[in-house]
Amino acid sequence: MTLSLEGTLSDEGLRAGLAQARRRIREGAYPEAGALLRHALAEAEARLGPDHPALVPALNECGILGKYTGDFEAAEFAYLRAxxxxxxxxxxxxxxxxxILHxxxxxxxxxxxxxxxxxxxxxGLAxxxxxAVDPLLVAADHAALAAILVDLGKAAEARAVLWGVLAVYRQDPRRHRYEIAATLHNLGALQFRTGDAAGAAITLRRALRMKRAALGRRHPDLGVTLYNLARCLQEQGRLRAARRYTRRALSILxxxxxxxxxxxxxxxxxxAALRGL
Known part of the structure; x- marks a missing residue:
């Protein structure tokens, strides 16, 4: 999960360009978002100089986009500069x-x-x-930390954090449909890591349905959930379904x-591995 920074920009044109780029990122239209961000950042640098605080929101969005597309070096450079x-x-x-720390x-x-x-x-949490802050921002920080804890093998802490995050988002489930889906995805990953492939598949299907409802059927963010679901199905011996979900993830990404x-x-x-099974 990532957070956008609103910031204060110096003119309406720059604000509008950044807002457009953010919309394109949410829609999964990454090349268009990149073009908009490069234009907004170049204009801001030319007008305000390379060290103006108005650059921070645009740099942050460049980092978000770089993470999503896999251009990790560019993302790190943008975040650290911001x-x-x-x-x-x-x-x-x-x-x-x-x-930015998040x-x-x-x-x-x-x-x-x-x-x-x-x-x-x-x-970032510290x-x-x-x-005094919005509890939704704290929940987003905790959700990101929980996903990391899953990979570190800290299952008990991750589970407690994820259920706490779900409790916050479920206070307004319509507004936070995507956030609930992302949290369920991480719970599914935790279930799989702790040996419950069947339970993980159920949780990941719920996450996938909610992501599709929030983002549409072709958004790149669905790719990782489709892939994880395929892994669960393969673990259960359901190879045909595993191949289908892996192909869907590929077609999206x-x-x-x-x-x-x-x-x-x-x-x-x-x-490639499934072809031989």
Missing amino acids: LSIDERHGGADPAVAAG NLGGLAHARGDAAAAQEWARR VRTST EGVVAEDHPTLAACRRRT
């Missing part, structure tokens, strides 16, 4: 730093470095909870994310 600018200007709003944790997690991801995530994106690469390896 954090550096915020710190140089006094970090007046802790929510800005907390959001996103750095998500990026490290996507890169497979759970230890670094945990460090960033806990730093900043977030240092002042190919041509949209980077060729070396971890989920796309995993789908290709799984497809």
Whole structure:
């Protein structure tokens, strides 16, 4: 999960361009979002200079997009640059730093470095909870930390955190349909890691239905849930269904994310392995 930073931009054109880019990211239209962000950032730099705090929201969105597409080096550069600018200007709003730290944790997690991801995530939580905040933002931070804890094998802590997050989001299930779906996805991953492939498949199907309802049937974010569901089905010996879900994940991700994106690469390896079974 990632957080967008609102920030304060210096003119309506820049605000409008950034809002458009955010919409394209939510829709999964990553190439269009990238073009919009590059244009918005170039305009802001030309007008305001390379160290202006108005650049922070655009840099943060560049990081979000880079994480989604698998351009991890560009994402890290954008996030760290945004954090550096915020710190140089006094970090007046802790929510800005907390959001960037949250996103750095998500990026490290996507890169497979759970230890670094945990460090960033806990730093973000500490900043977030240092002042009065929206409980939904704290829930988002905890949700991201829980996904990292799953990969670190801290099952008991991850389970407790995830159920706490669900309790927050279920207070308004229509508004937070996607967040509930993402949390269920992580619960399914935890069930699979702890040996309950059948239970994980049930949970992941629920997550997939909710993601489709929130995002549509072709959004790239569905890819990882389809892949994890395929793994559960393979574990149960349901090879035909596993192949079907893996193919669906491939069809959604190919041509949209980077060729070396971890989920796309995993789908290709799984497809090759399933052919021999």
